[in-house]
Structure formats: structure tokens, C-alpha cells
Amino acid sequence: DVKVTQSSRYLVKRTGEKVFLECVQDMDHENMFWYRQDPGLGLRLIYFSYDVKMKEKGDIPEGYSVSREKKERFSLILESASTNQTSMYLCASSSRRREGTDTQYFGPGTRLTVL
Amino acid sequence: AQKITQTQPGMFVQEKEAVTLDCTYDTSDQSYGLFWYKQPSSGEMIFLIYQGSYDEQNATEGRYSLNFQKARKSANLVISASQLGDSAMYFCAMREGVNNNDMRFGAGTRLTVKP
Numbered sequence: 001d002v003k004v005t006q007s008s009r010y011l012v013k014r015t016g017e018k019v020f021l022e023c024v025q026d027m028d029h030e031n032m033f034w035y036r037q038d039p040g041l042g043l044r045l046i047y048f049s050y051d052v053k054m055k056e057k058g059d060i061p062e063g064y065s066v067s068r069e070k071k072e073r074f075s076l077i078l079e080s081a082s083t084n085q086t087s088m089y090l091c092a093s094s095s096r097r098r099e100g101t102d103t104q105y106f107g108p109g110t111r112l113t114v115l
Numbered sequence: 116a117q118k119i120t121q122t123q124p125g126m127f128v129q130e131k132e133a134v135t136l137d138c139t140y141d142t143s144d145q146s147y148g149l150f151w152y153k154q155p156s157s158g159e160m161i162f163l164i165y166q167g168s169y170d171e172q173n174a175t176e177g178r179y180s181l182n183f184q185k186a187r188k189s190a191n192l193v194i195s196a197s198q199l200g201d202s203a204m205y206f207c208a209m210r211e212g213v214n215n216n217d218m219r220f221g222a223g224t225r226l227t228v229k230p
Binding site: 009040041043044045092103104105107108109 | 119121150152157158159160161162206208218220221222223
């Protein structure tokens, strides 16, 4: 059974704090993704990584950074959390090949509240 | 420009009836993939069904079918015999490009199944 796990389901932080969101997958996938989900906006891509130590900006990278030191782990970092980063954060992974139904597999999400 | 449009923020359906969730997309690629995901209140995104742009037949997976109209650029999800457990957010997504790392999501439709 495929598995993507995220370190926390719920997180409450204060403005200005440094925040780490961790994601681990056990499917040996090359690609990993971080999205944020807001009502009425769907999922928006923050960053993705297609290999260890490689990263690419998505649609909304401002205020975020990422780290991928190991293939199975992809971290999202909020250097100085702000209230407009209150959101649901979803991690996903996929294999590199683009074949048919090869989809992205998602973790359970982290609901982050910044006070 | 919006790549994926879901025009129904919310839908209601009576248990055991069928429901159609709308999705239109915009792409200039000839080769692309269309996906539907379900997100229950637990937060996890669950892959439901896939349609490739070159697939001539509409995709089906159990009670889910995808009404693919390529010329209209629409990929509506049909759920037959609705169940209470179908109540969730539903997202349409499109994958473009040669790598399996570029997915765009719609804003979602919240489906409520009434007993």
C-alpha cells in the first residue's frame, strides 16, 4: 500500500516563527511536491523536487523554501511565518515517468494556523 | 489563465441517484492527462479516475465514469448510485508536459449526498 506521511495533522505557530513541515514517502518516487489548499482556489503548487537536492519553484514560492536531502523526504520551510500562510498544506509524490494513470499520491495534509 | 475550471462550488444529490460534476480545461498540448480526486473531510486526496487525451473511450472505475468531450475540452465526472460516503470535495486536475511533475487543479466542487 502506497504511503505518504506528513509530520503533523495540525500545527499552530506564531507570526515570525520558523516552521518546518516534513513529508516522507515509501514508494521510491523521484518527484515530490508541496501544495497549499485554500477555499475556492483549489491546490496551488509551492515547490517540487524531481531528485535529491533538486528543486523547482511552483506557482507560489514566495515566503517558502524546501529541502530534499534524501529521496524519501521533502521538507517545506516557512522562514518567518505570516498570517497569510495559514492554510492546508499537502505533500504528494509521483514517479518520474509519465505513463497513463501514473498519478500523484498525497499525504493527509497539515492544517497550519499562524497567529 | 485558469487551466482547470470547476463551475460548481457545491452540489447536492439524493442518495442512490446519479450526479455529474463539471470540469473544463484549457491546454494547447496534444498529449495530456485528466484526473479526478476525492477529498473527504479527513483531508487526504484520493485518486478516482484518469482519462488520457488519446483515449477514445470514456474511462470508468466502478461507480465513477468520466464523460470526456475533447472538442469541448470538458471532462465531467459522473457518479452513479450515490452513497452517503460520497459526500466530499472533488477536484479535477490536468497533467501537461513530458514529465510527470506538472499538474494543475481546479477549485473543487463540494458534493453533499442527502439521505
